[in-house]
Amino acid sequence: MADDTPLLTLTGITKRFGEVVANRDVDFALRPGEVVGLLGENGAGKTTLMNIAFGLYRPDAGTIAVAGRPAVIGSTADAIALGIGMVHQHTHVVARHSVLENLMAGLAGRYGLIDHTAALARLAEIAAAYGLGLDPDRLVGDLAIGEKQRLDIIRALFRKARVLILDEPTSVLTPQETEGLFSAIKALKTDGVGVVYISHKLNEVRAITDRVVVMRRGAVVADAVNDGTLTNAGLAVLMCGHEPERITRTPHQTGAARLELAGLRLGRGTRPIDLKVQGGEIVGIAGVSGNGQVRFAEAIAGVTSPAAGTIRIDGKAVNAASPRRMQEAGLAYIPEDRLGAGLVGTLPVSDNMVLSRFGASPFAHFGWLDRKAMAAFAERQITDYDIRPPDAKLPIGLLSGGNQQKAIVARELALKPKVLIIAQPTRGLDVTAIAFVHRELMRLRAEGCAILLISDDLDEIFQLSDRIAVMYESAIVCAMAVEQATVAGIGLAMNGGAVEAPA
Amino acid sequence: MSMLDIILDIGFFAAAIRLAVPLLLGTLSELVAERSGVLNLGIEGMMLAGALAGFATAHVTGSLWLGVLAALILGALIGLLMALLVVILRLDQTVAGLGVTMATTGLVFFSYRLGFGESATPPAITPFSTIPLPLLSDIPYIGPVLFNQYALTYITYLLVPALAFFLFRTPAGLALRTVGENPKAAAGVGIDPIKVRILALMAAGALAGLAGAYLNLAAFGSFTFGIISGRGWICLALVVLGRWKPFACAGAALLFGAVDAFQLRLQTSGSVDLPYQLFLALPYVATLIVVIVNTRFAAAPAALMEPYDPEKR
Numbered sequence: 001m002a003d004d005t006p007l008l009t010l011t012g013i014t015k016r017f018g019e020v021v022a023n024r025d026v027d028f029a030l031r032p033g034e035v036v037g038l039l040g041e042n043g044a045g046k047t048t049l050m051n052i053a054f055g056l057y058r059p060d061a062g063t064i065a066v067a068g069r070p071a072v073i074g075s076t077a078d079a080i081a082l083g084i085g086m087v088h089q090h091t092h093v094v095a096r097h098s099v100l101e102n103l104m105a106g107l108a109g110r111y112g113l114i115d116h117t118a119a120l121a122r123l124a125e126i127a128a129a130y131g132l133g134l135d136p137d138r139l140v141g142d143l144a145i146g147e148k149q150r151l152d153i154i155r156a157l158f159r160k161a162r163v164l165i166l167d168e169p170t171s172v173l174t175p176q177e178t179e180g181l182f183s184a185i186k187a188l189k190t191d192g193v194g195v196v197y198i199s200h201k202l203n204e205v206r207a208i209t210d211r212v213v214v215m216r217r218g219a220v221v222a223d224a225v226n227d228g229t230l231t232n233a234g235l236a237v238l239m240c241g242h243e244p245e246r247i248t249r250t251p252h253q254t255g256a257a258r259l260e261l262a263g264l265r266l267g268r269g270t271r272p273i274d275l276k277v278q279g280g281e282i283v284g285i286a287g288v289s290g291n292g293q294v295r296f297a298e299a300i301a302g303v304t305s306p307a308a309g310t311i312r313i314d315g316k317a318v319n320a321a322s323p324r325r326m327q328e329a330g331l332a333y334i335p336e337d338r339l340g341a342g343l344v345g346t347l348p349v350s351d352n353m354v355l356s357r358f359g360a361s362p363f364a365h366f367g368w369l370d371r372k373a374m375a376a377f378a379e380r381q382i383t384d385y386d387i388r389p390p391d392a393k394l395p396i397g398l399l400s401g402g403n404q405q406k407a408i409v410a411r412e413l414a415l416k417p418k419v420l421i422i423a424q425p426t427r428g429l430d431v432t433a434i435a436f437v438h439r440e441l442m443r444l445r446a447e448g449c450a451i452l453l454i455s456d457d458l459d460e461i462f463q464l465s466d467r468i469a470v471m472y473e474s475a476i477v478c479a480m481a482v483e484q485a486t487v488a489g490i491g492l493a494m495n496g497g498a499v500e501a502p503a
Numbered sequence: 504m505s506m507l508d509i510i511l512d513i514g515f516f517a518a519a520i521r522l523a524v525p526l527l528l529g530t531l532s533e534l535v536a537e538r539s540g541v542l543n544l545g546i547e548g549m550m551l552a553g554a555l556a557g558f559a560t561a562h563v564t565g566s567l568w569l570g571v572l573a574a575l576i577l578g579a580l581i582g583l584l585m586a587l588l589v590v591i592l593r594l595d596q597t598v599a600g601l602g603v604t605m606a607t608t609g610l611v612f613f614s615y616r617l618g619f620g621e622s623a624t625p626p627a628i629t630p631f632s633t634i635p636l637p638l639l640s641d642i643p644y645i646g647p648v649l650f651n652q653y654a655l656t657y658i659t660y661l662l663v664p665a666l667a668f669f670l671f672r673t674p675a676g677l678a679l680r681t682v683g684e685n686p687k688a689a690a691g692v693g694i695d696p697i698k699v700r701i702l703a704l705m706a707a708g709a710l711a712g713l714a715g716a717y718l719n720l721a722a723f724g725s726f727t728f729g730i731i732s733g734r735g736w737i738c739l740a741l742v743v744l745g746r747w748k749p750f751a752c753a754g755a756a757l758l759f760g761a762v763d764a765f766q767l768r769l770q771t772s773g774s775v776d777l778p779y780q781l782f783l784a785l786p787y788v789a790t791l792i793v794v795i796v797n798t799r800f801a802a803a804p805a806a807l808m809e810p811y812d813p814e815k816r
Contacts, residue, residue: 056690056813077693092688094681096805105681106692109674155692 005068006031007194008053008084008163013062015048022048023059024218030163030194035185037209037226038198041239041430042400045218046198047089050165054086055079067162080106085156086165089428091148095141099134102151103158119158126157130187131180144290146177153184164188165196168428170204175458175491182208200430202232214238240431247438249464255279257315258450259300259331259419264309266295271475272309277419277450282441283479284465285454288494292474293454294336297423300452301333302326313419327356330418334408336427336454338401342408345397349387350378352396353411381410386436402433409440420444423454438464458487472496509768516648518767523760524656525550525717529738530745530752531666532710537742538670539703540683540696540806544600545585546711547735548607553578553712555611558719558726559618561628567720571655571713574720578712579705581607586704590697593810604735612728619726630724631655653721655713662710667749679703683804686811696811711735740790744797747804758793762786 006029015023023045030036038046051057053064055073064071066082073079079086093102100119109115120136127133132154134147143151149169156164170178185195185208199205205212205226212230214222222238224230237243259277266273270292277283287293299306302321310317318329326333335341343352354363354374362373378392385406387399396404405425412420425441426434441464445451454471455461461468462482469479470493478493509515529550536543543549553574561570581603588599619626631653639650649660670676678699681689686696718730741759745752766782769775 075693075695076690077695080693086691088691092685092691094684094688094805096684096802097680101677101681102688104674105677105689106694107674112674113672114674114677159692 004031006065007067009065009068010049010053011063011065013049013052013059013064015045015052015057015059021218023052026062026215026218026220028213028220030196032162032192032194033189034211035189035195035197035209037205037212038196038215039200039202039205039212039235039239040215041432042402042428044215044239046215047167048218049215050086050167050196050198053079053163054084054165077106080159080161083160083162084165085153085159085161085163087149087152087156087167087169089168091145091152093140093148093151095139097140098136099138099140099143099151100136102140103136103155107159122158123154126154129191130157130184132157132184146173149173149181153181157188161193163194163196165198167198168200169197170199170201176495178204202235205235206230206232216241236431245435245439247435247442247463249282249442249466251466252280252446254281254466255448258313259452260310260312260315261300262310262312264299264311265307266292266299266474268307270307270473273476275469275476275479277452279418279448279450280445281466282445282451282453282464284461284468284482285452285471285476286458286461286468286490286494287454287456287471289456291471291494293423293471295474296471297333297335297421297452297454300326300421301331301335303333323356327415332412332415332417332420334405334412334420334422334425336424338404338408339397343396343404346395348393349382349396349399349407350374350392352407353378353381353392355411356415377414381407381414385410401428402430402436405429405433405437409437413440413444417444417449419450419452421452421454424456425453426455426457426460458490461490462487470494509765509772512768513644513647515764515768516761517651518764519757519761520648520652520656521722521760522763523756524653524659525714525722526734526738526741526759527659527663527753527756528710528714528717529735530741530756531662531749532707532714533738533742534666534745534747534749534752535679535703535710536707537807538683538747538804539679539700540686540804540809540811541585541589541700541704542596542600542739542808543582543585543704543707543711544597544739545581545603545607546600546707546738547731547733548604548611549578549581549708549711550715550718550735551611551731552581552607553715554719554730555615555715555726556712557716558628559615561720562626567628567631570720571716574712574716575709576712578708578710578715580708581712582704582706582708583701585708586701589810590700590704593812596808596810615726615728625725625727627725628719630719631721653717655717655721663749663753670749680804682811683806686806686809690811690813697813700811714738737787737790740794743803744790744794746797746802755793759786759790762789 008030010026010028013023013026026049028049040046048057052059055076055078064073071082104114104119123136132150134151134154140148140151169181173181188195197209209226212224212226213220216239255278257276258279261273261275264273285293298304300311302323302325310319313329313331318326339345354377358364358369363370375392382390382392387403387406396407425437441451453464465482467479467481468485468490469476470490472494529546533543533546556577557570557574560573561567585603588594589596633651633653636650640646670680678694681694682696682699689696715731719726737759741755742752744755763786766785770779770782
């Protein structure tokens with residue numbers, strides 16, 4: 001325990017992808033029982049660096065040492081054998097296999113057979129030591145996202161990992177699941193396991209880490225002990241090289257109700273939803289993910305039909321409508337699953353920019369696409385919204401998450417919507433991109449648009465919303481002005497608790 | 504002879520098994536390939552190559568078992584070629600598989616002409632004879648049906664539980680299934696999906712070669728160009744029918760073999776006066792119907808036909 005030899009030492013790591021230098025002469029060390037926060041904007045090279053440590057990429061230059069001894073990590077099998085485990089942002093699990101099968105894949109058996117008894121014992125051991133338990137017989141496809149991630153962590157520990165790399169582990173977790181993860185990390189620390197914690201969430205990084213390493217454009221720009229003197233603002237400056245813009249809401253006069261939901265039921269047996277959103281108002285929908293937010297957004301946007309109820313835009317009923325009819329009625333919808341529901345990843349940026357309206361003038365005439373008009377429109381949007389790289393011909397799936405979101409925002413806002421439904425607008429985005437999206441929402445609010453903001457991120461809800469409503473079990477359980485709301489109260493309502501404030 | 508008489512006849516069941524065995528071997532071959540995530544449309548060509556390799560070797564050496572060995576080896580080599588195309592070069596599996604079948608078919612026909620020339624009476628070998636298993640073959644009714652068969656048939660019986668055991672009880676089988684479901688997850692736990700798929704295709708090739716060799720080493724005793732006549736394609740359907748599980752696949756092959764035996768007997772019984780082509784179509788129609796009914800509940804390996812590219816994130 002007293003041995004302070006670093007578990008993992010990366011020295012002078014350089015990695016290029018074509019012209020792009022993803023890592024430039026990076027030094028990194030992780031000691032036993034240490035939790036190191038790895039911070040940086042998207043594309044700063046954090047994940048690349050850790051993928052090198054995990055054997056997914058080979059560095060172009062630099063050396064790796066594990067427990068003080070030089071190591072060549074040519075494959076993930078090498079990394080696992082050296083006691084390195086990695087939990088990716090998107091979990092890599094086999095949905096149709098059981099928890100136990102997922103845990104044992106890749107392990108040698110006993111006498112050429114799968115050793116269930118030993119595996120179950122080890123699983124119980126891990127559950128007891130770190131509070132990380134899972135039913136071994138459950139089908140992984142039936143697990144919630146948080147449980148799948150727990151499976152990934154257990155899988156690394158199963159292989160006796162001494163170095164655990166967590167890549168944005170809380171981006172999909174509820175506050176309760178995050179707390180569970182933190183207590184597991186603390187238990188791992190006392191066992192001498194080193195943890196690399198990659199995240200954008202500065203509060204979490206400050207809460208759980210011992211040391212913080214900040215990367216910018218492939219290089220380490222800061223390496224500081226987390227002694228309580230670090231501030232979010234200070235870290236943010238290190239990450240993006242300048243003071244990030246914090247968008248604040250100034251109270252202003254709202255107009256007449258533009259979006260009215262009356263008796264809307266998302267499914268048979270769910271409670272009806274009544275909600276009004278006025279022009280120039282942002283209503284934030286808080287809630288633990290999986291409480292019907294996606295269905296709610298899709299029902300209003302015309303993607304699915306609600307079981308009952310009416311939807312009015314500017315006083316006009318637009319029931320049983322299709323996405324196109326809702327768009328014509330003045331509604332824009334930005335879904336949470338950008339690449340799945342909002343964009344076609346393999347099509348170029350220019351085509352994606354007109355995805356919702358390529359069928360009519362000015363982008364088509366008499367059934368023929370007007371490629372010139374599409375390209376011109378895309379070029380203009382790329383310039384206006386600073387979409388990078390500025391190439392309209394690039395398949396949009398190759399852009400970063402932040403630039404994809406900018407593209408969707410550009411496309412939907414070009415329609416000058418009366419009502420905007422936007423779900424998880426900043427999930428997975430970095431500080432600069434978040435500021436951009438928030439600024440656009442504020443601009444739209446000032447122009448009198450009615451905005452329904454659905455987000456898991458309570459900070460974001462409180463920062464932007466004029467009113468906050470809480471969604472629980474596919475119904476709105478309370479709604480109040482932001483001035484009346486408290487984080488504790490909203491948090492309670494998110495878990496189905498009673499709320500005193502007027503609905 | 505009425506339809507009932509046909510089904511109650513011991514000879515009918517024995518014939519059903521004889522017809523089912525090559526299909527079962529082919530189905531197990533396809534099962535192994537698909538469980539690793541590769542749709543092996545090269546199977547028809549591999550079976551044909553196995554048939555020729557088996558026949559030619561037996562003809563030259565006079566040893567049927569050397570013929571079996573040759574079929575296994577040539578099948579595995581074509582499996583390696585298929586792996587080169589779809590695993591290493593990551594070509595489209597449909598195109599590569601059809602290409603392998605067409606190329607091997609052409610090569611087989613060419614080699615046969617080269618080796619045996621053109622003659623009015625095709626060369627023949629003395630095929631395997633049936634071996635009644637002591638005691639077991641004395642069991643009334645099922646004895647003569649199941650246990651008075653060729654040695655290759657007994658081997659095939661054993662292959663079904665052996666493959667099931669391999670897939671569901673051994674680490675290597677779990678690795679194979681993991682690669683077929685999610686190669687990235689496999690790589691993340693230290694399994695090399697490329698290695699697994701190459702080995703799976705070689706095993707699949709060997710099994711397909713054996714399936715082809717069975718047809719002339721056990722059943723016909725001679726090689727004809729139409730010896731496979733679409734049996735490989737039938738195996739593709741039978742894997743779906745058998746839901747990618749060895750025992751269910753055996754059931755599917757037996758069902759097809761039974762319907763095939765039934766229509767053959769129905770044709771010769773003369774009790775139904777219909778064009779014979781309709782009888783020939785019967786097993787295929789039966790397969791279609793069962794596939795339609797059955798596959799709503801079946802699920803192919805999730806990564807089937809999806810090339811694995813370790814550099815792609």
